[in-house]
Amino acid sequence: MSGVVLALLLVQGVGGVDRTKPPTLAPPPALKLPPVRTTTLPNGLELAVVEIHKVPVVDISLVLDAGAVRDPANLPGLATFTATMLQQGAGRRSALDIADEAAFLGAQLSSAAGFDVATVSLHVPKRRLAAALDLLSDVVLHPTFPDSEVTRQRELRRTQLIQQRDEPTQVASVAFPAIVYGAAHPYGRPLAGNDSSVTGLSRERVVAFYASFYRPNIARLLMVGDVTLDEARQLVTARFGAWARGDAPATAVGAAPQPSPRTIYLIDKPGAAQSVMRIGHVGPPRGTPDYFALQVLNTILGGAFTSRLNQNLRETHGYTYGAGSQFALRRAGGPFVAQASVVTAKTDSALIEFLKELRRIRDEAVPAAELEKAKQYINLGLPGDFETTAGAAFRFRDLLVYGLPLDYFSGYADRINAVTAADVQRVAQRYIDPDRFDIVIVGDRGQIEAGLKALNEGPIVYRDLWGQVLP
Amino acid sequence: MTLRTLCPALVLLLSCAPLAAQSLRVPYETFTLPNGLQVIVHEDHSVPVVSVNIWYHVGSGDERAGRTGFAHLFEHIMFMGSQHVPTGEFDKLLEAAGGDNNGSTTEDRTNYFEDAPANALPLMLWLDSDRMGFLVPEITAEKVDLQRGVVQNERRQSYENRPYGLADENILKRLYPPSHPYNWPVIGSMTDLSAATLEDVRNFFRTYYTPNNATLTIAGDVTARDARQLAQRYFGDIPRGPTVTRPTPPPVVLPGDVYATLEDRVQTPRVYNAWHTQKAFAPDDAGLDVLANVLAGGRSSRLYRRLVYELQVASDVVAFQDGSRLDGKFELWVTARPGHALGELQRVVDEEVRKVADAGPTLREVQRAQNTFEAQFLSRMERVGSFGGKADQLGFYAYFVGTPDYFQRDLDRYLKVTPADVQRIARDYLANAHRVILSVVPQGKPELAVQAPVQP
Numbered sequence A: 001m002s003g004v005v006l007a008l009l010l011v012q013g014v015g016g017v018d019r020t021k022p023p024t025l026a027p028p029p030a031l032k033l034p035p036v037r038t039t040t041l042p043n044g045l046e047l048a049v050v051e052i053h054k055v056p057v058v059d060i061s062l063v064l065d066a067g068a069v070r071d072p073a074n075l076p077g078l079a080t081f082t083a084t085m086l087q088q089g090a091g092r093r094s095a096l097d098i099a100d101e102a103a104f105l106g107a108q109l110s111s112a113a114g115f116d117v118a119t120v121s122l123h124v125p126k127r128r129l130a131a132a133l134d135l136l137s138d139v140v141l142h143p144t145f146p147d148s149e150v151t152r153q154r155e156l157r158r159t160q161l162i163q164q165r166d167e168p169t170q171v172a173s174v175a176f177p178a179i180v181y182g183a184a185h186p187y188g189r190p191l192a193g194n195d196s197s198v199t200g201l202s203r204e205r206v207v208a209f210y211a212s213f214y215r216p217n218i219a220r221l222l223m224v225g226d227v228t229l230d231e232a233r234q235l236v237t238a239r240f241g242a243w244a245r246g247d248a249p250a251t252a253v254g255a256a257p258q259p260s261p262r263t264i265y266l267i268d269k270p271g272a273a274q275s276v277m278r279i280g281h282v283g284p285p286r287g288t289p290d291y292f293a294l295q296v297l298n299t300i301l302g303g304a305f306t307s308r309l310n311q312n313l314r315e316t317h318g319y320t321y322g323a324g325s326q327f328a329l330r331r332a333g334g335p336f337v338a339q340a341s342v343v344t345a346k347t348d349s350a351l352i353e354f355l356k357e358l359r360r361i362r363d364e365a366v367p368a369a370e371l372e373k374a375k376q377y378i379n380l381g382l383p384g385d386f387e388t389t390a391g392a393a394f395r396f397r398d399l400l401v402y403g404l405p406l407d408y409f410s411g412y413a414d415r416i417n418a419v420t421a422a423d424v425q426r427v428a429q430r431y432i433d434p435d436r437f438d439i440v441i442v443g444d445r446g447q448i449e450a451g452l453k454a455l456n457e458g459p460i461v462y463r464d465l466w467g468q469v470l471p
Numbered sequence B: 001m002t003l004r005t006l007c008p009a010l011v012l013l014l015s016c017a018p019l020a021a022q023s024l025r026v027p028y029e030t031f032t033l034p035n036g037l038q039v040i041v042h043e044d045h046s047v048p049v050v051s052v053n054i055w056y057h058v059g060s061g062d063e064r065a066g067r068t069g070f071a072h073l074f075e076h077i078m079f080m081g082s083q084h085v086p087t088g089e090f091d092k093l094l095e096a097a098g099g100d101n102n103g104s105t106t107e108d109r110t111n112y113f114e115d116a117p118a119n120a121l122p123l124m125l126w127l128d129s130d131r132m133g134f135l136v137p138e139i140t141a142e143k144v145d146l147q148r149g150v151v152q153n154e155r156r157q158s159y160e161n162r163p164y165g166l167a168d169e170n171i172l173k174r175l176y177p178p179s180h181p182y183n184w185p186v187i188g189s190m191t192d193l194s195a196a197t198l199e200d201v202r203n204f205f206r207t208y209y210t211p212n213n214a215t216l217t218i219a220g221d222v223t224a225r226d227a228r229q230l231a232q233r234y235f236g237d238i239p240r241g242p243t244v245t246r247p248t249p250p251p252v253v254l255p256g257d258v259y260a261t262l263e264d265r266v267q268t269p270r271v272y273n274a275w276h277t278q279k280a281f282a283p284d285d286a287g288l289d290v291l292a293n294v295l296a297g298g299r300s301s302r303l304y305r306r307l308v309y310e311l312q313v314a315s316d317v318v319a320f321q322d323g324s325r326l327d328g329k330f331e332l333w334v335t336a337r338p339g340h341a342l343g344e345l346q347r348v349v350d351e352e353v354r355k356v357a358d359a360g361p362t363l364r365e366v367q368r369a370q371n372t373f374e375a376q377f378l379s380r381m382e383r384v385g386s387f388g389g390k391a392d393q394l395g396f397y398a399y400f401v402g403t404p405d406y407f408q409r410d411l412d413r414y415l416k417v418t419p420a421d422v423q424r425i426a427r428d429y430l431a432n433a434h435r436v437i438l439s440v441v442p443q444g445k446p447e448l449a450v451q452a453p454v455q456p
Helices: A002-012 A078-085 A095-104 A126-141 A147-164 A168-181 A195-199 A203-213 A229-240 A291-301 A308-316 A344-363 A368-380 A389-401 A408-417 A421-431 A445-455 B008-013 B070-077 B089-096 B118-133 B141-160 B167-175 B190-195 B198-208 B224-235 B285-296 B302-310 B342-359 B363-380 B390-400 B407-415 B419-431
Strands: A036-040 A046-051 A057-064 A108-113 A118-125 A219-225 A263-268 A274-282 A320-329 A333-343 A438-443 A460-463 B029-032 B038-043 B049-056 B100-105 B110-117 B214-220 B258-264 B270-276 B314-323 B328-336 B436-442
Touching: A036 A229, A046 A229, A046 A389, A057 A126, A057 A389, A057 B363, A078 A108, A078 A118, A078 A147, A078 A203, A095 A108, A095 A126, A095 B302, A095 B363, A108 A126, A118 A126, A118 A389, A118 B363, A126 A229, A147 A168, A147 A195, A147 A203, A147 B314, A168 A263, A168 A274, A168 A333, A168 A438, A219 A229, A219 A389, A263 A445, A274 A344, A274 B141, A291 A308, A291 A320, A291 A344, A291 A368, A291 A408, A291 A421, A308 A320, A308 A333, A308 A344, A308 B141, A320 B141, A333 A344, A333 B141, A344 A421, A344 A438, A344 A445, A368 A408, A368 A421, A368 B089, A438 A445, A445 A460, B029 B224, B038 B224, B038 B390, B049 B118, B049 B390, B070 B100, B070 B110, B070 B141, B070 B190, B070 B198, B089 B100, B089 B118, B110 B118, B110 B390, B118 B214, B118 B224, B141 B190, B141 B198, B167 B258, B167 B270, B167 B436, B214 B224, B214 B390, B270 B342, B270 B419, B285 B302, B285 B314, B285 B328, B285 B342, B285 B363, B285 B407, B285 B419, B302 B314, B302 B328, B302 B342, B328 B342, B342 B419, B342 B436, B363 B407, B363 B419, B390 B407
Parallel strands: A046 A219, A263 A438, A263 A460, B038 B214, B258 B436
Antiparallel strands: A036 A046, A057 A118, A057 A219, A108 A118, A274 A333, A274 A438, A320 A333, B029 B038, B049 B110, B049 B214, B100 B110, B270 B328, B270 B436, B314 B328
16 A cells, blocks of 8 residues: 555655645555354364454453343243353353453353344453353353342342333434334344333243354354464363354244334423434345345445434434434344434424435435545445454354354455446335334434424324333 | 544454554654645555645644634635635535545644545645635635534434534533633534634634744655655745644643533433543653543453443443644543432542552553554554544654654553553542532433532
């Protein structure tokens, strides 16, 4: 790169500077990624290693098919609770011992669950790797789930559920999927559970969930950083080699409900300074062949600072500190959502602008320059995503979870470049349907209801803080 | 710290101190252009990206009464276009080159970064130099009004519509007298934001946004030679500005404990303790970080163990030392579980602080904190860009200690702390010192607040 810049300087002359137009740039650097190398232990545990040796740290993630889609319908919160409970006692270690030892090793140890998978992760200086892996394997293989800890964590969660209701953005994040999917679909149930399910989080349920789904044959262990495949294989085999396979039944995620005509769901937060808005419906799964077109579409619509939603609602109108959109791509179709927190007095005006942009992206082909900017932003930003071990792990993890080829990123830019304006319009029309939007607004009903009614963009329905029908 | 755009991952990191293991070295070159701009260059060719990070030596601490929040409002205006960069183009050109950017304002300084593929460096410098040298002609009342609206929404989103969000400004106004520039929060007040005029914007720019009041750091896949030439090329002709004088208020001492109660739309009350301590990099600043870790750093800390784990009267505890240019403060927060009044929690806080002051922490507790910090320093070496990356850190050290590659010496401050230091620090700065005690309670429940002792 350095030679190129220098050549440019000589051409332009070092004296004056032409400020009237942006400098012409040399071609961007090529994406050069370290390879992912994998091996599978006899018990089915897939080990993947990405060597990055610039800083002596290692980032480890164990990803298990033990997400909230496994929750019994009447016990939402069990997957996330089980993940939390791993760290509350393991082998001879108590909950406090585990926390103390992780901190003493300078290791960040965490365990959490999303809808599709649970992840136990560890970020640690290289020289403490072996000791930290001892701790990690204890937590994963020998959790003791003491009764006293189950009670303690259950009561803590009860408090957190109360606190969540004070936070309007969290209320919206629970209510929106509840309304879009309903309680019969796992994506419609709250990850942390609710007031009634928290009572059912017992030791027996945790033990059973753990025994079924914390198994090597439905897990992958990704190590990124200052480690080699041979070294990793040795370290991992010694600790996870005896982990017994299990017969985890496949979980069938049922079909999402048929979308209903556009409706505004109002959740009252008296005195709120802003209205938290979530607009969308069920979207496609990660496996969609339209993945690349969707990346470009969303970058244009709401995935970057200069995206249409942010430019309109923030930079043109000043209604919000930020607006955006996303397709939550999961194994089954996750939600498409456009969102912002807007000043209470402009809630109706903000909804007009949201709907305008969400219709325009379907109705008009995207201009060439805007399409090009989005594609460049996605492609040229790719190298930066792999700068840190944690950043690289975040990108590589997807390949393992969704069964994508290990050289996936080498063809990524070409597939983004192949997306046309017609593709963007086609996927917008296919995956964004303003006539079927669920519009969820958490705000001060007394201040915003009349304005929303006057828009005549759909019936207004009232819901509680969980997105459920009011009694 | 107040940011131009919200970055959720970062918000979580703010309460974490930094980390490393071997000797940390970030080789750099530095030089000063004739107009006074200090330039720092660091080569890291591991990934083909480059980061540009400018620190302007101005923050909310330079604001005047009636104009609180102005430094941060100005930060937003810096993205609204300059003489050769039409409104909106700053972000568009950068995104089209694969780059990202953000800005942040604190009491003491304002910074701006761009991260992009290495070939985009001339573009980044063209953009940043244009707004340093050619902003004034383009500032209009419309632009100011628009970003005023955005910032007022930032205040609503991050403070007013967030549980406990107004605690900070209620602490500051009790910890500092109105004459001290840390008396108000960086975000400012709604009234003052509304009062800012076009003339305020122009004057502020002419006074503070000058090459002689800034430090430019370029880090990443570039040679020092190219970076130097480009910096000269784009920034060399910007005229020097007036010499900046900044407030130097006398040290602040609280004459007594200050109790206050704030009713908020929350269901669980929270108590905040705040003490005056030491400035950034002053003696005991690092020891105060270690003390914060011993008291409330994670689940193995003393207060977590007592309040959350054993007594089960609290849902979380937080403690941190916040050293700034003019002063430092130590804060300690505890959130109650339903059914528990704050006085009950506060008694345990006082007991635990007293125990550290009387008997000190164990050696293992201090080592645990040191290992945690060391690991954080190390992971920070992985990235050149964004907030907290190497470019930002070089600018940070240049600003506070005058030596850009201060990484290892900064870590050494932590590694030198002994249990006896922590004991003395707990005694002198916390146990035997006055503080602000702010109770945030549900509306209509003032009885849950920590009660001031009855005066004799």
